Amino acid sequence: MKTLGLQFPVQTLDGQILLPSGTLLDADAIGGLMEQSRSENWPRLPVLEYSTIRKDILYFFTHPPYEIIFSGEKRVNDVLGLMQEVSLPLPLLEILERFREADFYTYRHMLLVFALSALLAREMVEDPEERRHSLRASPTHDVGKIGVPLEVLRKPTTLTPSDRQILRHHVISGFVLAGYYLQDFTLLPVCVARDHHERRDGSGYPLGEAIDDLFLEMVIVADIYDALLSPRPYRPNAYEKRSALEVLTTMAEKGKVRWDVVETLIILNRRRKHPPDGERRVSRERRGAEPAGNSYSLPSRDEERH
Numbered sequence: 422m423k424t425l426g427l428q429f430p431v432q433t434l435d436g437q438i439l440l441p442s443g444t445l446l447d448a449d450a451i452g453g454l455m456e457q458s459r460s461e462n463w464p465r466l467p468v469l470e471y472s473t474i475r476k477d478i479l480y481f482f483t484h485p486p487y488e489i490i491f492s493g494e495k496r497v498n499d500v501l502g503l504m505q506e507v508s509l510p511l512p513l514l515e516i517l518e519r520f521r522e523a524d525f526y527t528y529r530h531m532l533l534v535f536a537l538s539a540l541l542a543r544e545m546v547e548d549p550e551e552r553r554h555s556l557r558a559s560p561t562h563d564v565g566k567i568g569v570p571l572e573v574l575r576k577p578t579t580l581t582p583s584d585r586q587i588l589r590h591h592v593i594s595g596f597v598l599a600g601y602y603l604q605d606f607t608l609l610p611v612c613v614a615r616d617h618h619e620r621r622d623g624s625g626y627p628l629g630e631a632i633d634d635l636f637l638e639m640v641i642v643a644d645i646y647d648a649l650l651s652p653r654p655y656r657p658n659a660y661e662k663r664s665a666l667e668v669l670t671t672m673a674e675k676g677k678v679r680w681d682v683v684e685t686l687i688i689l690n691r692r693r694k695h696p697p698d699g700e701r702r703v704s705r706e707r708r709g710a711e712p713a714g715n716s717y718s719l720p721s722r723d724e725e726r727h
């Protein structure tokens with residue numbers, strides 16, 4: 422694997438520089454950070470118990486565009502039960518809370534990617550221990566966006582090449598922050614913070630290496646789906662659910678994301694039509710078009726900004 426380098430410094434919420442720009446993320450740099458983090462003893466809390474998170478999630482579940490996929494008492498209770506088992510060290514929860522105040526879109530997005538990943542894991546991962554493990558992958562996936570200036574995160578026009586460079590750096594900042602606060606750089610959520618913009622065909626970033634990992638790829642599909650469904654400052658309309666699923670279907674056909682995860686998402690979106698396992702069939706015909714009047718809404722641009 423190639424060694425990543427920092428193009429920008431990585432800071433904690435209170436402004437402490439963890440690593441300066443120019444640092445190579447080699448074994449020495451990671452070892453040094455690990456040593457530094459071991460002297461800390463951050464309290465850990467269940468994500469759902471922190472601040473207004475549970476209340477906010479219940480609001481998102483009962484309002485469009487998520488009121489169908491998160492409908493049915495059993496489904497919702499199962500998903501909440503899975504999410505309830507994930508705890509995070511306090512500084513990572515404080516970063517979530519900072520997004521709630523400064524950039525509600527990113528806050529909402531992180532919680533919904535967590536919830537969608539839980540729903541996908543409920544369907545796709547049979548072993549309860551494995552399922553619990555997979556759940557830890559998602560709630561911190563975009564934590565590195567805390568280092569991206571708000572004017573870039575909320576920019577209403579197309580990103581410039583330098584904006585894009587700053588935004589793309591969130592996967593490296595996220596890897597550093599998640600590894601530091603979770604005190605282990607080999608954990609699933611730390612790797613997911615780094616790899617959630619990679620693609621199966623190697624067309625993603627930061628490494629541009631082909632991936633093949635169900636737990637990572639459930640987060641990737643949830644990430645793209647929520648980004649397409651959400652109102653964004655740079656396009657007047659969000660995608661309809663069918664159009665968003667169409668974008669994902671096309672990506673699966675091109676070998677960029679896992680077809681089985683996309684297929685599960687399509688089935689989950691069918692209200693009160695849950696065929697038993699083994700009888701699931703999904704049509705690959707076109708499902709919809711992208712929203713009208715979206716001058717900046719090409720999927721490739723959307724893909725850049727989640």
Ligand SMILES: [Fe+2]
Nearest residue numbers: 562563644727
């Ligand atoms: Fe994201």
Ligand SMILES: [Fe+2]
Nearest residue numbers: 562563617727
């Ligand atoms: Fe991201």
